[in-house]
Amino acid sequence: MKATRRVIQWAAPAIAIAIAAVTLWFTFSSAEKPPPVTRPAEFDRLQPQVQEHLRTHLVRAAANPTDADARATLGLALAANELWTDARDTFAAAARIDPDQTLSLYYEAMAAEKIGDHDAALSLLRHLTERVPSFAPAHHRRGELALERGALDEASRAFDLARQWAPKQPAGYVGLADVSLRRRDHEKARGFAEKALRLAPKYPRAHYVLGLAYRGLGREADARKELALGTSYTRKYLPDPWKERMMQHDKSAPGQVMLAMSHARAGKQEQARHVLESALRYHPEDVAVLNNLGVAYLSQRNPRKALELFKKAEKLEPGRADVHLSLGTVYEVLGNLQSALRHTHRAKQLSPHDRRVDNLLRRLRGGGNQ
Numbered sequence: 030m031k032a033t034r035r036v037i038q039w040a041a042p043a044i045a046i047a048i049a050a051v052t053l054w055f056t057f058s059s060a061e062k063p064p065p066v067t068r069p070a071e072f073d074r075l076q077p078q079v080q081e082h083l084r085t086h087l088v089r090a091a092a093n094p095t096d097a098d099a100r101a102t103l104g105l106a107l108a109a110n111e112l113w114t115d116a117r118d119t120f121a122a123a124a125r126i127d128p129d130q131t132l133s134l135y136y137e138a139m140a141a142e143k144i145g146d147h148d149a150a151l152s153l154l155r156h157l158t159e160r161v162p163s164f165a166p167a168h169h170r171r172g173e174l175a176l177e178r179g180a181l182d183e184a185s186r187a188f189d190l191a192r193q194w195a196p197k198q199p200a201g202y203v204g205l206a207d208v209s210l211r212r213r214d215h216e217k218a219r220g221f222a223e224k225a226l227r228l229a230p231k232y233p234r235a236h237y238v239l240g241l242a243y244r245g246l247g248r249e250a251d252a253r254k255e256l257a258l259g260t261s262y263t264r265k266y267l268p269d270p271w272k273e274r275m276m277q278h279d280k281s282a283p284g285q286v287m288l289a290m291s292h293a294r295a296g297k298q299e300q301a302r303h304v305l306e307s308a309l310r311y312h313p314e315d316v317a318v319l320n321n322l323g324v325a326y327l328s329q330r331n332p333r334k335a336l337e338l339f340k341k342a343e344k345l346e347p348g349r350a351d352v353h354l355s356l357g358t359v360y361e362v363l364g365n366l367q368s369a370l371r372h373t374h375r376a377k378q379l380s381p382h383d384r385r386v387d388n389l390l391r392r393l394r395g396g397g398n399q
Contacts, residue, residue, distance in 0.1 A: 063094040064122035069107065069115045078280040078311035079110050090119075097127030102278075104136060105271060109278035113143040131157070132271050135167055147174055158187070165194035165201075166267040172204045173264065176211075184208050191267065199225035199232045200267050206238045215245030233262035282312040286321050293325070301325050316342045320352050323359070332362045350380035357389055369393055 068087060072080060086103040093099045104119035117140035123133040138153035154171040157164065172187030185208045192201030206221035222239035225232055237259025243252035276288055285308035292301040305322035312318050323338035336359050342352045357373035360366070370393050376386045 063126055064100075064118075066091040066094065066100075066103070067115075067118075069112050071112065075110070076281060076311065078285075078308070082106060082278065082280045083110070095126055097123045097130050097133070100126060101130060101133050101136075104133065104140075105275045106278040108136065108140060108143075109275045109284065110280060113140045116140045117144065131161055131164070132269065135164070135170075135269065136271065138167075138170065142170075142174065147177070150174060151178075158190070162190070163194055165191045165198070166269040168194065169200050169204065169267045172201075173266070176204065176207060179211075181208050181211055195267055197228060198267055199229040199235055200265065202228070203232070203235050203238060206235070206242065210238060210241055210245070213245070215242045218242040219246065233259045234264070235259070237262050280311075282308060282315040282318055285312075286317050289321055289325070293328075298325065298328055302329065314345055316346045316349060316352065319345075320349075320355055323355055327355075327359055327362065332359050335359050336363070348379060350376045350383065350386070353379065354383070354386055354389065357386075357393075361389070361393060366393060 066087060069075075069083070072083065075083070083103075083106055086099075086106045090096070090099045090103045100119055100123040104116050104123060107113075107116035107119055117137055120133045120137035120140060124130045124137060127133075134153060134157050138150045138157065141147075141153065142150035151171065151174045154167050154174065157167045158171055161167065168187045169191035172184045172191060175181075175184035175187060185205065188201050188204030188208065190201075191198075192205065195201060202221045202225035206218040206225065209215070209218035209221060218238060219242040222235050222242055225235035226239065229235065236255045240252045240255030240257075240259060243249075243255060276284070276291070279285070279288065285304055289301040289304040289308075292298075292304065302322065302325040305318055305325055308315070308318045309322055319338045319342040323335040323342070326332070326335040326338070335355075339352060339355045339359055342349070343356060346352065353372045353376035357369045357371075357376060360369035360372065369389075373386060373389050373393060376383070377390065380386060
C-alpha cells in the first residue's frame with residue numbers, strides 16, 4: 030500500500046502542484062503583462078500538418094494570454110515537433126503566469142537540456158526537486174544530468190530518490206548501477222542492475238550495465254551475454270503525467286505513425302485508423318503511413334482497401350520488407366496464395382531474420398503451396 034501511495038504521488042501532478050504552490054520562485058502579478066506569444070521562426074518551413082496544428086494553439090494562447098494551461102499546451106505542441114527553443118520560452122512563460130505549473134518547470138528543464146543548456150536544466154531540476162521532493166521524474170533526469178557532468182554524489186542521491194518515489198520502475202536502480210560502475214564498485218553495480226532486471230527483464234540499459242559489472246568481476250561469459258542484450262539501448266526517462274499528452278501533439282509523419290501504433294497496442298483500432306487517415310491527407314506518399322493504415326484496414330476486415338494502400342507503398346519503395354510482408358498477408362486473406370508466397374519470399378530476401386516473415390511462410394506452406 031505504501032509503494033502504491035508513492036507512485037500515485039509522483040504520477041499525479043495535482044499533488045505535486047499543491048506542495049509547490051506557495052514556494053515556487055516564479056511570480057506573476059495581475060498588474061504585470063503576461064509574456065507575449067510569438068510564432069516560431071521556422072514556422073514557414075514546417076510540414077503543413079504541423080503548421081496547422083501549431084496555428085491552432087498559437088491562436089488559443091494569444092487569445093487567452095493569462096491562461097497558463099493554454100500556454101503549456103502550446104509548449105507541448107512545440108516540443109513534440111522538436112521546436113525546443115520556442116518550447117523552452119513557452120514553458121517558462123506558463124510557469125511565470127501560474128506558479129502552480131510545476132510540470133511546466135519540468136518541461137522547461139527538459140527543453141533547456143535538449144538545446145544543450147545543461148547548466149540551466151540542472152539548476153531548474155535542483156530547484157524543482159527541492160520544492161516537490163515526491164516528483165520522481167525530476168529526480169531521475171537530475172541524476173542523469175549530474176552523471177554526465179561527473180557529479181557522482183549528486184547523481185547517486187538523485188537516483189536513490191527516484192528509486193524511492195518510483196520503486197516499481199527500473200530507471201533509478203540502473204542509474205545507481207551506473208554510478209557504482211564509475212566508482213569501480215562492480216559488486217554493488219551488479220546488485221542494482223539485477224534488481225532493475227527483476228522489475229523489467231527486457232530493459233536494455235540494465236543488461237548493458239550488468240554486462241559491464243560482470244566484466245569488472247571477471248565473469249567474461251556472463252558479461253558478453255548481457256552486453257549483447259544491451260548494446261542497442263537508448264536512454265529512457267521516467268514517464269511523467271504529460272508524456273502521453275505531448276505525444277499526441279507530434280504531427281510529423283513518424284510521430285503520427287507512433288501514435289497510431291500506441292492506440293493499436295491499446296486495442297483502440299478505430300482511433301489508430303483515424304490518426305493515420307488524417308496523416309495520409311498531409312503525407313500521401315509516406316510509405317510508413319500507407320503501410321500502417323493498410324494494416325489498420327486489414328485488422329478491421331477491409332482487405333481490398335488495405336491492398337490498394339500496400340500496392341501504392343510498394344510502387345513508392347519496392348525494397349521495403351515490411352510492405353512485402355503486408356502484401357503477403359493481405360493476399361493470404363484474399364485467398365491468392367501464389368501472390369502471397371511471392372511477396373513473402375521477397376520479404377524473406379529483404380529481411381532474413383524476421384520471425385513474422387517465417388511465421389507467414391509456415392502458414393502458407395501449410396496450405397499446400399510451395
